[in-house]
Ligand code: KG4
């Protein structure tokens with residue numbers, strides 16, 4: 001089955017071509033530079049950029065996926081490429097409404113114009129199922145046994161999800177306020193660092209002392225599986241608010257290491273509780289924050305203590321938002337015959353739940 005996947009839920013315009021769960025191409029046009037000077041994603045700017053980029057990005061995904069020779073216009077690639085496509089998968093939500101709208105409308109137009117089946121995918125399902133993806137050579141071979149327990153952590157969400165089988169999801173823990181990636185981004189902003197803050201904090205933390213500053217581990221003592229990061233953020237704010245700029249600049253590595261450790265300790269502690277309670281057979285982790293090498297190490301150590309296999313995206317680009325993950329989730333839905341009934345009526349859903 002050949003799948004064209006489209007993802008525009010936030011600030012990246014993404015398209016991918018897959019054959020079943022094999023990724024033939026995965027194109028991400030990042031808008032990071034456009035949003036960086038505002039310190040976060042500006043919805044109107046995101047919408048305009050998505051609209052400008054979506055067709056060229058789809059054309060590029062066809063060009064790379066099918067190794068097409070150079071043609072004149074994006075439409076030429078799309079006309080040729082669509083002939084080979086069986087289904088179109090698109091992110092329906094959750095995400096930024098006007099950004100989602102661009103992807104959903106484009107997918108609908110293509111489905112109608114070329115008479116293709118359409119699949120609506122939940123962005124979070126994509127983040128989790130990306131762990132089933134294979135490269136074009138069919139690697140890696142992974143055996144995920146169920147029930148699996150997923151930790152998915154990005155700038156928009158932080159969730160622990162029990163998966164008794166593919167397609168069935170129970171959210172057993174989630175953040176009550178900020179997402180973990182958002183918490184990292186906000187702390188980075190307080191320290192005068194760039195956006196997105198997660199990767200910058202990771203780099204600085206490598207040379208820092210994680211015990212430099214005593215920071216809270218929110219909800220740590222409670223047996224509930226939910227997260228909260230706003231108290232940590234506020235505590236950090238009050239600790240450095242009266243520091244002169246020079247003092248912050250001189251301690252960036254130690255501050256980053258301490259803050260990052262507080263976020264990751266919290267993530268791990270609740271995930272550990274969830275493993276003890278639900279006794280899964282496999283662990284899977286994903287989302288932008290799982291690009292972080294320190295977190296990956298903590299996760300591997302945790303899995304080892306339980307003697308469980310843990311899977312994380314095999315390529316960095318698969319952690320952050322991308323369309324290949326939507327393609328894999330779309331493929332799984334196609335196997336279950338979950339196609340959109342009336343293509344014209346599909347609507348974006350910014351608050352879509354699992
Ligand atoms: O999955 P993603 O691209 O988009 C959402 O669905 O939100 O995740 C973006 C988030 C941002 O908060 C970013 O700071 C964080 O992932 N992130 C990282 C790293 N790379 C991206 N956080 C920590 N370490 C990283 N290396």
Ligand code: ZN
Pocket residue numbers: 123127154156288320321
């Ligand atoms: Zn995401």
